[in-house]
Amino acid sequence: xxxxxxxxxxxxxxxxxxxxxxxxxxxxxxxxxxxxxxxxxxxxxxxxxxxxxxxxxxxxxxxxxxxxxxxxxxxxxxxxxxxxxxxxxxxxxxxxxxxxxxxxxxxxxxxxxxxx
Amino acid sequence: xxxxxxxxxxxxxxxxxxxxxxxxxxxxxxxxxxxxxxxxxxxxxxxxxxxxxxxxxxxxxxxxxxxxxxxxxxxxxxxxxxxxxxxxxxxxxxxxx
Numbered sequence: 312x313x314x315x316x317x318x319x320x321x322x323x324x325x326x327x328x329x330x331x332x333x334x335x336x337x338x339x340x341x342x343x344x345x346x347x348x349x350x351x352x353x354x355x356x357x358x359x360x361x362x363x364x365x366x367x368x369x370x371x372x373x374x375x376x377x378x379x380x381x382x383x384x385x386x387x388x389x390x391x392x393x394x395x396x397x398x399x400x401x402x403x404x405x406x407x408x409x410x411x412x413x414x415x416x417x418x419x420x421x422x423x424x425x426x427x
Numbered sequence: 428x429x430x431x432x433x434x435x436x437x438x439x440x441x442x443x444x445x446x447x448x449x450x451x452x453x454x455x456x457x458x459x460x461x462x463x464x465x466x467x468x469x470x471x472x473x474x475x476x477x478x479x480x481x482x483x484x485x486x487x488x489x490x491x492x493x494x495x496x497x498x499x500x501x502x503x504x505x506x507x508x509x510x511x512x513x514x515x516x517x518x519x520x521x522x523x524x
Binding site for chain 2: 401
């Protein structure tokens with residue numbers, strides 16, 4: 312009975328992960344702007360892949376499945392970093408925002424498009 | 428325990444999720460090919476890399492080999508390094524001097 316319960320938990324986690332990956336890809340295809348597309352891919356694909364990792368952790372148990380938890384921590388560290396790097400590069404390349412979006416020019420913020 | 432075959436319903440679910448994730452990678456490849464700007468293509472490749480990480484974990488569940496979870500970790504590291512490198516390359520032009 313315990314084995315079947317584990318199986319159903321895994322199936323539910325895989326279904327949730329596949330749903331999030333689908334949502335992220337739909338956003339990647341449908342959104343109008345590179346910034347919006349980045350917003351659509353980074354968060355749902357992180358959540359979806361983390362959920363699939365969690366299914367792997369449930370499948371292999373707490374001993375063998377420990378790399379899956381390491382993978383979740385790694386994803387939550389690296390995917391926002393990568394998205395931030397792409398967004399900054401796109402801003403420096405001069406890709407325009409949507410019409411009513413402004414870049415915050417706060418006092419004390421380093422000038423973004425300096426030459427170095 | 429870790430090497431026994433999965434239950435039939437679990438195997439069906441994992442195979443369906445593998446098919447879906449592979450199809451999503453193909454759809455993301457459309458954004459890589461047709462994206463109007465270079466950061467669009469980078470975002471598409473990043474999405475494909477994350478999908479491949481999920482595929483590796485699903486393959487680990489399907490075959491019962493925990494080694495493929497480690498493979499997915501390596502794939503995640505390579506995808507992150509590739510994203511950061513390309514994001515710096517399109518602005519600065521030279522990474523390794």
